Amino acid sequence: MSAETADVVVIGAGVLGAAAAFHLARAGHDVAVVDRGAPGREGSGTTAGNLHVQAVHTRRPGQDVPLDSARFLPLQRAASDRWETVEAELETSVELRRSGGFTIAETPAQRAELIAKHAWEERAGLRTEVLDGDTARAELPLLGPTVTAATWCPLDGYANPLLATPAYLDAAVRHGARLHPFRRVHAVERSGSGWRVRAGDLTVDAAKVVNVAGPWIAEVAALAGLRLHMTPVAIQMHLTVRLPGTLRHLVQHIGEGLSVKQVSAGNLLIGGGWPALRLEPEGRSPVSMASVLGNLTQAARILPFVRGLRLLRAWAGPLAATPDEMPVIGEVPGAPGFLVGGGTYAFTFAPLWGETLRCLVEGAPAPVEIGDLGPGRLAGSPERATPPFEEAR
Amino acid sequence: MSARDVVIVGGGPAGLAAAARLASAGLAVTLVDEQPELGGQYYRRPSPATLRAHGDHRPAGGRLIRLVRRLGVECLTGHLVWGVADDARTLLVSGRPGSAVRLRARHVIIATGAYERTHPFPGWQLPGVTTPGFAQHLAAADGTAIGERVLVAGSGPFLLPVACSLLDLGVHVVGVAEAGRPYRPSGRALTSLRHPARLRELAAYTARLAAARVPLWQDRVVVRADGAGRVSSVTLAAGADPAVPLRTLDVDALCVGYGFRPQADLARLLGCAVRTDPVSGDAVPVTDRYGLSSRPDVYIAGEAAGIGGVHLAETRGLTAAAHILARRDRASGPARREVLHLAARRRRLASFTALSESLYPAPGDLADLLAPALPGDTTVCRCEAVTAADVRATARLASGDLNATKARTRAGMGPCQGRFCGFAVAALARHATGAVPPGAAGGTASDEARECGAHPPTGGPVFPSRQPIRPVPVESLLALGADDDGEDA
Numbered sequence A: 001m002s003a004e005t006a007d008v009v010v011i012g013a014g015v016l017g018a019a020a021a022f023h024l025a026r027a028g029h030d031v032a033v034v035d036r037g038a039p040g041r042e043g044s045g046t047t048a049g050n051l052h053v054q055a056v057h058t059r060r061p062g063q064d065v066p067l068d069s070a071r072f073l074p075l076q077r078a079a080s081d082r083w084e085t086v087e088a089e090l091e092t093s094v095e096l097r098r099s100g101g102f103t104i105a106e107t108p109a110q111r112a113e114l115i116a117k118h119a120w121e122e123r124a125g126l127r128t129e130v131l132d133g134d135t136a137r138a139e140l141p142l143l144g145p146t147v148t149a150a151t152w153c154p155l156d157g158y159a160n161p162l163l164a165t166p167a168y169l170d171a172a173v174r175h176g177a178r179l180h181p182f183r184r185v186h187a188v189e190r191s192g193s194g195w196r197v198r199a200g201d202l203t204v205d206a207a208k209v210v211n212v213a214g215p216w217i218a219e220v221a222a223l224a225g226l227r228l229h230m231t232p233v234a235i236q237m238h239l240t241v242r243l244p245g246t247l248r249h250l251v252q253h254i255g256e257g258l259s260v261k262q263v264s265a266g267n268l269l270i271g272g273g274w275p276a277l278r279l280e281p282e283g284r285s286p287v288s289m290a291s292v293l294g295n296l297t298q299a300a301r302i303l304p305f306v307r308g309l310r311l312l313r314a315w316a317g318p319l320a321a322t323p324d325e326m327p328v329i330g331e332v333p334g335a336p337g338f339l340v341g342g343g344t345y346a347f348t349f350a351p352l353w354g355e356t357l358r359c360l361v362e363g364a365p366a367p368v369e370i371g372d373l374g375p376g377r378l379a380g381s382p383e384r385a386t387p388p389f390e391e392a393r
Numbered sequence B: 001m002s003a004r005d006v007v008i009v010g011g012g013p014a015g016l017a018a019a020a021r022l023a024s025a026g027l028a029v030t031l032v033d034e035q036p037e038l039g040g041q042y043y044r045r046p047s048p049a050t051l052r053a054h055g056d057h058r059p060a061g062g063r064l065i066r067l068v069r070r071l072g073v074e075c076l077t078g079h080l081v082w083g084v085a086d087d088a089r090t091l092l093v094s095g096r097p098g099s100a101v102r103l104r105a106r107h108v109i110i111a112t113g114a115y116e117r118t119h120p121f122p123g124w125q126l127p128g129v130t131t132p133g134f135a136q137h138l139a140a141a142d143g144t145a146i147g148e149r150v151l152v153a154g155s156g157p158f159l160l161p162v163a164c165s166l167l168d169l170g171v172h173v174v175g176v177a178e179a180g181r182p183y184r185p186s187g188r189a190l191t192s193l194r195h196p197a198r199l200r201e202l203a204a205y206t207a208r209l210a211a212a213r214v215p216l217w218q219d220r221v222v223v224r225a226d227g228a229g230r231v232s233s234v235t236l237a238a239g240a241d242p243a244v245p246l247r248t249l250d251v252d253a254l255c256v257g258y259g260f261r262p263q264a265d266l267a268r269l270l271g272c273a274v275r276t277d278p279v280s281g282d283a284v285p286v287t288d289r290y291g292l293s294s295r296p297d298v299y300i301a302g303e304a305a306g307i308g309g310v311h312l313a314e315t316r317g318l319t320a321a322a323h324i325l326a327r328r329d330r331a332s333g334p335a336r337r338e339v340l341h342l343a344a345r346r347r348r349l350a351s352f353t354a355l356s357e358s359l360y361p362a363p364g365d366l367a368d369l370l371a372p373a374l375p376g377d378t379t380v381c382r383c384e385a386v387t388a389a390d391v392r393a394t395a396r397l398a399s400g401d402l403n404a405t406k407a408r409t410r411a412g413m414g415p416c417q418g419r420f421c422g423f424a425v426a427a428l429a430r431h432a433t434g435a436v437p438p439g440a441a442g443g444t445a446s447d448e449a450r451e452c453g454a455h456p457p458t459g460g461p462v463f464p465s466r467q468p469i470r471p472v473p474v475e476s477l478l479a480l481g482a483d484d485d486g487e488d489a
Helices: A015-026 A069-090 A108-123 A133-139 A161-174 A214-223 A289-302 A304-308 A346-362 B013-024 B048-054 B059-070 B132-142 B159-168 B187-194 B196-211 B265-269 B309-328 B333-359 B363-373 B388-397 B402-409 B422-433 B474-479
Strands: A002-011 A031-034 A101-105 A129-132 A149-153 A178-180 A185-191 A194-199 A202-211 A231-242 A250-253 A259-262 A267-271 A310-321 A328-331 A338-342 B006-009 B029-033 B074-077 B080-084 B091-094 B100-103 B107-110 B114-116 B149-154 B172-178 B216-218 B220-226 B233-238 B245-250 B253-257 B260-262 B274-276 B283-285 B298-300 B379-381
Touching (some): A002 A015, A015 A031, A015 A161, A015 A338, A015 A346, A031 A161, A031 A202, A101 A108, A101 A133, A108 A129, A108 A149, A129 A133, A133 A149, A161 A178, A161 B402, A185 A214, A214 A231, A214 A310, A214 A338, A231 A289, A267 A289, A289 A304, A289 B080, A289 B474, A310 B474, B006 B013, B013 B029, B013 B059, B013 B107, B013 B309, B048 B132, B080 B265, B091 B474, B100 B474, B107 B309, B132 B149, B132 B159, B132 B253, B149 B159, B149 B220, B149 B233, B159 B172, B159 B196, B172 B220, B172 B245, B196 B216, B220 B245, B220 B253, B220 B363, B260 B283, B265 B283, B298 B309, B309 B333, B363 B422, B388 B402, B388 B422, B402 B422
Parallel strands (some): A002 A031, A002 A202, A031 A178, B006 B029, B006 B107, B107 B298, B149 B172
Antiparallel strands (some): A129 A149, A185 A194, A231 A267, A231 A310, A250 A259, A259 A267, A328 A338, B091 B100, B114 B260, B233 B245, B274 B283
């Protein structure tokens, strides 16, 4: 057994926890980070690492509620801008690339959606361009014949998630943060005006708790007696063997879950939120072959050269979706000092939310308007039960 | 309901023996093998030219293959089982580019054989450095010598027949370097007198080597290979002290391998329980004495169930087949007697294997010996060019977590998916953090679950099995159709 005190205990050493720990430690706060396993091994280690700037497809396969793009876009823009200084702040490369990206449409309805999306993007100050199918193919000859329209956004890009989380953690540790991997949180209780978190054989007393536990965010909140309605899911990614530089841009689909890009190592990474066979809370979630086939069939239709490649690997990882698909960030009402951060597209948001969580800890104004993104909206609606903890309590 | 009774994956001794037994009893059997011809590694068919020039080196294999075909077994050669559909039952198979099959049957026998165990050393990526198995394959199937001056090194009884095959081709075998000290009088060696046939086999090999004046060095390991563009010299050291070079040999080829490890990928994808073998540190499917896995419809036979040589492999194949037949025909006395008879033979053969194994150094111990001595600039993962120093530094940061080490270094992420380097990466990670050596933590099916446990996982030093088992052409994948409904082929 060991015990320590800290200003802030960060629960979850994924990319959000790592970014929060970095921003807090750099500002002089005493930070302890605990994780149930190895750092960055769940959603942050399994994500595709896309930095979405233009509007994303509003429904990943299996998603119940379409995303409110008009609200989401300005946030996405701010999140994307925040990545610009990350490599300088962390003093290392995270393979950040602004390669630009195409979002394509096939059907007339999808084409109409592209045009509507373009209008929102203009309102959000995002420069995108609508191209017809032939113009898109002239720009990117790899596109197949079913593409009828595309939008081009020069700011789309990606960073290597296998580098980003470790880089944030390393920098946080350089600034004095203490990292405690393989310590599963099993109790969160009030202690004086602060909180006591028990994780494995460790007890941390801290004024503030930052719950960035990804798919376990509701489970951790439940330990503190707080209800958060989240819908964690596991989605999968597909990787081909390496090939010479071929696809310089991110390619996404407006109407279906599809994103394709070539990563720095040369492999083609194909994703788009296709569901895994199931979410496995302990260990790896198993891959669904139906999703493999579905995702690759799309990819080969939109980018016919994919047909000539070999699939090297498929894997699944969790993501902590909210019922409305919007990010969640803020203090839990009635639980002073208990902050949460998470939701879909957490990778894109990590630098922005890392800094925002520091602001929330300090009581300073957040860099963007987050009043409507707080966890209060997730307190009710128990129609889809959050994990088994609730019944047990 | 499927018309197919049994799918057998792997057309080596175990798969062939099982196929022949089941088909002779009238069952509908499909035998799948990724090679263009049946036989596996042991019964690998010689090329027509080699057959004319040298005859069939393993005529028993040829007879077994002809029998299997005559009995009407559906033989899908050139087909790779690379995945399992969402029903956890249907096997996904790719054939020629652009062709694909779904296979489903009442029973599956996994007889996928073994991988050769390799361990990295400086220069192991030089042309001319191969495994003993590859040299044997070239010799047997093509009558082709791997080189003119060849060192055979590593560990295990397999090194001896490989050296003899090379002699048969007129190769100058400069020596056989064995990491252990198995070839000396000892109490355990004497026990093998109970297995005269096996002993005669080994004695014949050593006699052949002695007659050709091939030195047999014991307690010697390869610690580096050098050469410009191709291996030209090899350095040996004592196993206990790999840092001190003892002998350098001029060669134009080096065959080095440390025995075999079961191919457990398909068993793991089918959800069969695996255990970490306390001696080898390998993931081995859990089976009962009939070869039945933790699933009532999946058997593991041959080397995939544990390393033991051709006789044990064939017996395991026959046992699985007989058990399937006995289950179909519960009342039958002869069927039950056959199963019991085979299970007894299997036990006898397995006891010889255990004995033979005990004469050679345990693979986990060897890895623990060799990994710490590896110079930092040694390329450990050849696919992704990751050095020993990269793995050590990263493993320390990742608290020894093997998967985190993989993620951060890319070791094991290339086309071989860690088949060549996984064992060494695990040993390096273990030593970088002072984690528990293999055996001390020998777990069971919970290895994957322990990934998220309260402590850094130990034991199970293998990367998780992922689909596809081998890189699969997207074209073949698409030929399955997007609709993964588990339909029969």
